[in-house]
Amino acid sequence: MQKRRKWKKYLIWCTIAAAIIVAWLFIFPQRDFLNIPNVLSRSFLLAAFVIAFYYIMSIDNLWLIIGWGLFTYRMLLGLLEEFVRTPSIVSGYLYPFLSIVGIVFVIWGLSLFLKKKAVKEKEQRLLEKKFKTLFESSNDAILIVKLNKIVDCNPKAIQLFKCDRKLLSGKALDALSPPEQPDSSGQHGILKKLYLAYQGKPQSFEWCFLRCDGSTFDAEISMNEFSVDKEAFIQITVKDVSERKNVKKKLLEERHKYKALFDNKNDAVIIKDIRTEKLEFNARAAEMLGYNLDDAQNLEIDKIIPHDELEDAQKKLELLMEKGHLPIYERTLIKRDGSKIPVEINLSLVKDNEGEPIYIQSVIRDISQRKKALELIKAERDKAKKYFDIARVIMVIIDTRGYVLDINRKGCSVLECAREEIIGKNWFDNFIPERIRDHVREIFSSIISGDLEPYECFENPILTRKGKEKLISWHNTYLKDDEGKITGVLSSGEDITARRKFEEKLFENEEKFRALVSSMEDFVFTLDRDFKVTGLYGRWIDEFGIKPSECIGKTALELFGKSGISHIEISKRVLKSETKKYEWSMVQNGKQLHFQTKLHPLCNSSGDIIGVVGITRDITRLKKDRDLLEKWVNFHNHLLEILAKILQGDFIENPFDDLLQRCIRAIPGAQAGSILLKENGIYTYVATVGYDLEKLKHLRFKPNELIRPETDEVIVIKDIKQAYNLDKELLNVLQKGVKLDKIKATLSIPVIVNKEIKALFNLDTFESPEIFDSTIVEMAEIMSKTLGFLLERLESEKRLKEQQKKLAFISTHDALTGLPNRRFLFEHASQQLALAKRYNNPLSVLYMDLNGFKKVNDIFGHEIGDILLKQVADRIKASLRESDVVARVGGDEFVFLLPDTDTAGAIETVKKLLMNLEKTFEISNKTLKISASFGISIFPTNGNDLKELLRRGDEAMYLAKKNHEPFYISVKK
Known part of the structure; x- marks a missing residue:
């Protein structure tokens, strides 16, 4: 715009000058001859004034322009005077006027120009001082670049690059750039950005820089062009974003972990956004409710919670918002097909950094199977309880301390107490008469210690609620845990109060004895001292077809068969004035029958023992019920153990x-x-x-x-x-x-x-x-x-x-080639380096970069490039030993870890790889060729950790690529 105004002013002056020339030539007569030397000297003088006038027009000073313009017109008129004869009045007045006015205007213009220049110089010094202060105190690193070289930098840049000013100044930008860059443009990509900045196009992008100590950092770059004395410079502002990127990376990793946990969690998870009221379901939640994952994301809360429970659900959420947490509770959810499932819900509140709630997270577990298992357990308990309660004898479970754990209906009826009044009380202190309490405790202790014999039965009275005594005949069974330890006793008892009264009256009157025996369910027999039958009373003929008159004189062995041996052995002890109670069995008509017999000494009128009287009761039904109950108790205990093991997942x-x-x-x-x-x-x-x-x-x-x-x-x-x-x-x-x-x-x-x-x-x-x-x-x-x-x-x-195995593979392997990724490489390398250090073995690291791969992508497209990478990966794996590891660490960059391999072995491996990669690749009817550059670093010659070995291998690879060599070996540290 300023140049256009300059030409406009110059055009105006030329137009006026042309008008003067034309007017002078037409108005005044021409001279007869020309003084050539004067014409030439005046022409040169006019040309000098015209050229000077052209440059003066660039100065924003009107007085100086007018003054110099008048001088230029004076020179023009002087030249015209050589061609025409001007009147003396013109030359006498006009020429001095133009000269004097021009001098005045020029002097005034020069004075204004000098004043303005002084003000500008002062402002320039202040601006430079201000810029210098900002430059030195800036929180961001600033580099001043001329062409590709750093010419100045501020203290923040010196601190960031870990160099002194002298070492940093003069360095080329690409020399401070490692080959690996965020945009995969390589270390020379910054030169293209620099070129665009010189074209007046500001640049902003991310870049990776190399510090003077060899470490790298990520930065945000902004490039702006400016000029000083018509020399172009670039101001580069460098913001270190390594920490921010690490935070973002960790945040992204946490998000991925959370996403993987959210998507693959065995429990259902539903997240409610408090701000938008939207629900988010994981795959398990969608599957549990019968929806696909996409359809589930559009569900409303009233679609999965029954209408009669919505109000309670809302109260739960309000209570969660108020207290911040809730205990785990159970609820019913509606599936897509309308069926309902019982679930267990654990609600938690997720807050932001300011403590404001933003999400409600629900971890939901389907407890249908648990409910079924509990119902199964309950059914088994009810079944065992049914057998326990319908038994026609007293059944009571007592622990090793003597406290009642359970008692059946018959026991409650005999004691005249409710079950709740009995359970938890000490059996001996509350239900055994005081006069025999210690004796019964001793018998119980012998049972707990394991001294109880199978056929031993015991009789003792018990106290009812009203204080009345009832005589009970007890049979006891151990209760044991898995380790075989006795944990209690199951006692089954029969009320024999009426029978005892009968036994007492038996010896008072034989006629009464016979009448009573006939009216009872028991079988009675008497034996003499030689164990021969002297009498049979009761229902022998009805039950066994045995006529009492035909059995008199027979031995117990003849009457009872093999079981008679037990009768004889026990009778021998009864003849010594003991009373014995025992159980025995026999086979009658193909059926196994069980009996309980009590033997008393039979005395004559003188009190001498002349034989034995036995009272026998058929306990086949009782024995069957008791055995069945024991079977169900044993099965119930084992079933509980199995279910517990399944529920615990042990x-x-x-x-x-x-x-x-x-x-x-x-x-x-x-x-x-x-x-x-x-x-x-x-x-x-x-x-x-x-x-x-x-x-x-x-x-x-x-x-x-x-x-x-x-x-x-x-x-x-x-x-x-x-x-x-x-x-x-x-x-x-x-x-x-x-x-x-x-x-x-x-x-x-x-x-x-x-x-x-x-x-x-x-x-x-x-x-x-x-x-x-x-x-x-x-x-x-x-x-x-x-x-x-x-x-x-x-x-x-x-x-x-x-799913966990698949996730583990995805996290440690490259998705395209299936090769290990950088994470796997570092984890595996730490183990291999530890082994190499322990056994003092060499270990080689190869850094490979494919040559021309970018060109393949540019010409044939990324789809062909991806197939090429897969085939390259297959050839690489075919070239390695089983102990070697290759990982893809970049777009076309691969790192090899070769255990127990020195420099010579590494070179042989590289040659083998190069030979396999030299063969053509056939992809989609296209024949492709590709080569590679290798950098070799050796442990411990070139470094003691993988990071150092990779850096040295990368440098060696870069030298090989630069010198067009297939590989380059890193020099010693």
């Missing part, structure tokens, strides 16, 4: 071995067993007890080859050989491993998960084909559900481990 590597052993202990009569797991429609052995798993685990069975294939019911197999539909060879192998000939019966239990049979659980007995009765089958059905629960848990654990 699995060993193969949980089926431990589980099978526990199940065999839990199921009465089971002596051996096996588990066959179904995978891809084929069954294989995964656990055995009592058989050789090594001989069986290689066998494969189709469903139609197994016992009752694909039935979902528990069955008892008594002819095991006929149950398998196998060829002769496979049956022989099975015979050797499973001992089919010895198996009397097999309990086949299908394990069902999601309405599909996933396993077969077989329990075998070697004793009797009839041992697995309906009760055992019922237990097996419960066990089937428990095993199904275990398989569901194992499948969940398997899926979680696979």
